[in-house]
Amino acid sequence: xxxxPLDFDTCYSAxxxxxxxxxxxxxxxxxxTGIYCRPSCPARTPKRQNCTFYRTSAAAxxxxxxxxxxxxxxxxxxSPEWNAREDVAARTMRLIADxxxxxxxxxxxxxxxxxxxxxLGRILNDELGAGPLQLARAQRAQNARYLLVAxxxxxxxxxxxxxxxxxxxxxxxxxxVFGMAPTALRDRARLGERxxxxxxxxxxxGDSLTGRSAGQPxxxxxxxxxxxxxxFNGAQIxxxxxxxxxxxxxxxxxxxxxxxxxxxxLDRGAAVMSLRAQDCAVSLTARxxxxxxxxxxxxxxxxxxxxxxxxxAIDGVLSKDPRIAASVSANPGLRxxxxxxxxxxxxxxxxxxxxSVAAARTAVExxxxxxxxPLPDALMGHGVDRLFPSANVLADSARxxxxxxxxxxxxxxxxxxxxxxxxxxxxxxxxxxxxxxGLESLRGIGPWTANxxxxxxxxxxxxxxxxxxxxxxxxxxxxxPDAPKALAEAAAAFSPWRSYLMMHLWRAASPQxxxx
Numbered sequence: 001x002x003x004x005p006l007d008f009d010t011c012y013s014a015x016x017x018x019x020x021x022x023x024x025x026x027x028x029x030x031x032x033t034g035i036y037c038r039p040s041c042p043a044r045t046p047k048r049q050n051c052t053f054y055r056t057s058a059a060a061x062x063x064x065x066x067x068x069x070x071x072x073x074x075x076x077x078x079s080p081e082w083n084a085r086e087d088v089a090a091r092t093m094r095l096i097a098d099x100x101x102x103x104x105x106x107x108x109x110x111x112x113x114x115x116x117x118x119x120l121g122r123i124l125n126d127e128l129g130a131g132p133l134q135l136a137r138a139q140r141a142q143n144a145r146y147l148l149v150a151x152x153x154x155x156x157x158x159x160x161x162x163x164x165x166x167x168x169x170x171x172x173x174x175x176x177v178f179g180m181a182p183t184a185l186r187d188r189a190r191l192g193e194r195x196x197x198x199x200x201x202x203x204x205x206g207d208s209l210t211g212r213s214a215g216q217p218x219x220x221x222x223x224x225x226x227x228x229x230x231x232f233n234g235a236q237i238x239x240x241x242x243x244x245x246x247x248x249x250x251x252x253x254x255x256x257x258x259x260x261x262x263x264x265x266l267d268r269g270a271a272v273m274s275l276r277a278q279d280c281a282v283s284l285t286a287r288x289x290x291x292x293x294x295x296x297x298x299x300x301x302x303x304x305x306x307x308x309x310x311x312x313a314i315d316g317v318l319s320k321d322p323r324i325a326a327s328v329s330a331n332p333g334l335r336x337x338x339x340x341x342x343x344x345x346x347x348x349x350x351x352x353x354x355x356s357v358a359a360a361r362t363a364v365e366x367x368x369x370x371x372x373x374p375l376p377d378a379l380m381g382h383g384v385d386r387l388f389p390s391a392n393v394l395a396d397s398a399r400x401x402x403x404x405x406x407x408x409x410x411x412x413x414x415x416x417x418x419x420x421x422x423x424x425x426x427x428x429x430x431x432x433x434x435x436x437x438g439l440e441s442l443r444g445i446g447p448w449t450a451n452x453x454x455x456x457x458x459x460x461x462x463x464x465x466x467x468x469x470x471x472x473x474x475x476x477x478x479x480x481p482d483a484p485k486a487l488a489e490a491a492a493a494f495s496p497w498r499s500y501l502m503m504h505l506w507r508a509a510s511p512q513x514x515x516x
Contacts, residue, residue: 011053013047021229024079027054029065036060041071043086055079057177058138059129066179069188072149074142074177076279080229080310082336083459084496086431089127094137094428097299101136102163103267112429139165141177143295147361150184150224153246155182157486161291222294223285224379225278228307231315231333234277236507237305240337244348244361249368251383263375263384264300264340266293270387272379273297275305280308287379303428303459314461314497318504321493323479334503339456342426343419344388346439347450348455350412351402363402367394370401391420409423412442426453432460455499464491464498474505 006026007211014022015037022039029036030046036057037043044265054060057073067073081094086247091113095101100109109132142186144162147153153161159170174182188346228234238260242252250262261274269289284301287327288294302308311333339345347367352360371393372386372511382386389398394416399409418424424438432454439450453462465471466484476482 005095006053006055008051008053011039012048015041015051018042018508021310023073024308025055025081027057027073028052029054029060029063029421034065036065036073037068038071038073041068041073043068043070048283054129056128056130056135057132057142061138061177062130062134065176065316069179072145072178074138074145080308080313083303083306083308084461087127088115088120088123089397090130091429091431093128094299096132096136096139097295097302098295098300099163099267099293100297100427101132102140105358106132106359109122112427116143122134136163137173138177139295141173143298144170144174144182145178145185146224147222147294148182149224151283153222155186158182161294163295165293185462188225199361207258219284221287223283224298226284226298226301226307227280227282228305229309229311230280230312232277232307233278233335234305234332235331236503237337238275238277238332241304242415244272246359246361246364246368248372248386249384249388253383261382261384263379263387264342265373265387266296266299267288268293272369272375272377272382272384273301274382275301287382289376289379298338300338303338304340306338306459307333309461311335314500317497318494318501324494324501324504327478327508331504331507333501336455336459336461336499336503341388342453342457343391343394343416345456346415346419346426346453347394347398347412347464349452350408350415351404351406353449363404366403367398367401371397395420408446411442415439415442415445426457428458430458432458432463459491460499462496462498464488464502466491471502471505474507474509477508479504480505 011026011028013225015028018040020040024129026039027036028039028041028046029052030050031045031052032050036054052063054063057067070368078097080276095109095112095260100112106117113120115123117245124131124135140163141375144158144164145159147158148155156167159167162170164170164173171182174185175242178185180188234392235258238258241260245252250260252261253259257276259274259276261272261411263272271288271293273284273286273416282305286294286297288297302460315328315332319325347359351363367389368386371389375384393414398416399413402409402412411452415424419426424442426435435454435458436447436450439445439453440447448467451463451465466487472482472484472487489500491501
């Protein structure tokens with residue numbers, strides 16, 4: 001798939017109207033000033049003849065521009081394209097956000113995608129105007145700017161948490177991209193010269209973690225405010241996760257608003273995060289065994305809550321059908337629940353086949369309680385105490401630990417073994433077709449399970465499980481056909497957003513609590 005070129009007139013119209021909907025989807029470089037901005041930059045609209053538009057900030061920087069000090073173009077939600085598309089460029093951007101280049105280099109990135117380094121570099125330069133190293137550098141600069149503005153972490157800690165290999169590399173990059181030293185960037189934010197979406201002055205903190213080099217463990221707490229595109233139905237997405245929360249692994253509190261807490265395993269070590277929805281943002285409080293894992297944690301949190309979706313485009317397509325319009329109007333900005341780990345999501349899907357949500361949760365709790373790895377002592381508390389079992393552990397013990405049909409227990413053990421030995425890959429480098437074909441090649445895994453995993457792991461926007469009983473019940477409730485074939489035909493008009501249609505159908509099938 002080749003990326004369509006940016007339309008100059010559309011981009012310039014967005015810039016002229018200071019349209020925040022396009023923030024993160026392209027960047028405006030201004031030849032007369034030598035800077036690049038977000039579309040909604042409050043500065044005076046530049047002349048048409050001075051504008052060039054780029055898909056990525058890395059491309060703008062590579063062309064010799066520096067980031068605007070007024071609008072801080074890095075302080076925006078990610079582009080919805082990277083989740084909606086499946087081409088090489090989009091999958092590369094997902095992996096870079098997850099920190100793959102920082103951990104494995106360009107060689108590891110190319111291998112995950114099945115290309116040589118030269119091929120990958122050529123594709124990315126053609127599609128995005130920048131190579132993998134430039135794109136990864138821009139991602140590190142974005143992470144660093146965010147931490148400098150939103151936390152009091154020492155600059156040395158910010159450097160390593162953002163993915164830089166050294167303080168010198170950090171200082172050089174911040175100076176080149178933003179035109180100022182890291183301390184000056186932070187001071188400007190403290191003086192109030194920052195966009196509101198960068199950070200809120202209230203409730204943002206970071207424990208001081210001094211005297212640590214890259215790769216050394218240091219547990220501390222960081223609280224950040226993650227921006228989203230509006231409208232955002234935070235109660236819906238957190239409520240979905242809360243209903244399926246597994247004791248020991250996840251914890252839910254509902255005191256003046258829902259707080260969802262869970263433990264997760266990252267590349268270097270464990271972490272515990274708590275999420276709380278705000279008006280147009282999500283409050284994330286994280287405790288990490290290794291601060292270097294923070295970029296991956298941020299990327300997985302955004303995928304878990306589908307924060308980079310484009311709800312205006314999605315709701316616009318869905319609401320064209322009068323049968324769905326009322327649901328969209330009543331529940332704008334529904335999001336797809338994602339996941340923080342492929343093996344965990346696959347296990348939940350297999351265990352949840354043809355059983356209720358409550359029964360599936362009980363079965364997963366049995367797995368976690370018997371096989372989950374205890375959290376490090378420094379991360380204990382917050383209502384969680386263990387990690388989801390690894391693929392190796394599930395391959396060895398899931399068959400004997402679970403109850404229920406033997407075929408289901410054996411299917412989980414086989415799937416876990418395939419993940420453990422590398423036969424099956426469950427990450428964002430996959431296309432939906434690659435992931436579902438790999439899953440369905442395993443005995444005991446059918447189309448429902450494979451596509452449900454694609455929905456949750458990849459955030460695939462165009463999944464509709466027409467055989468799902470709750471989907472069919474929701475379709476009937478909203479006036480759509482409830483027979484699988486007829487529903488598939490009627491839903492074709494909602495492509496490429498049928499996953500979001502399905503969220504409305506699932507919601508329609510479940511009794512909702514009355515407002516009080």
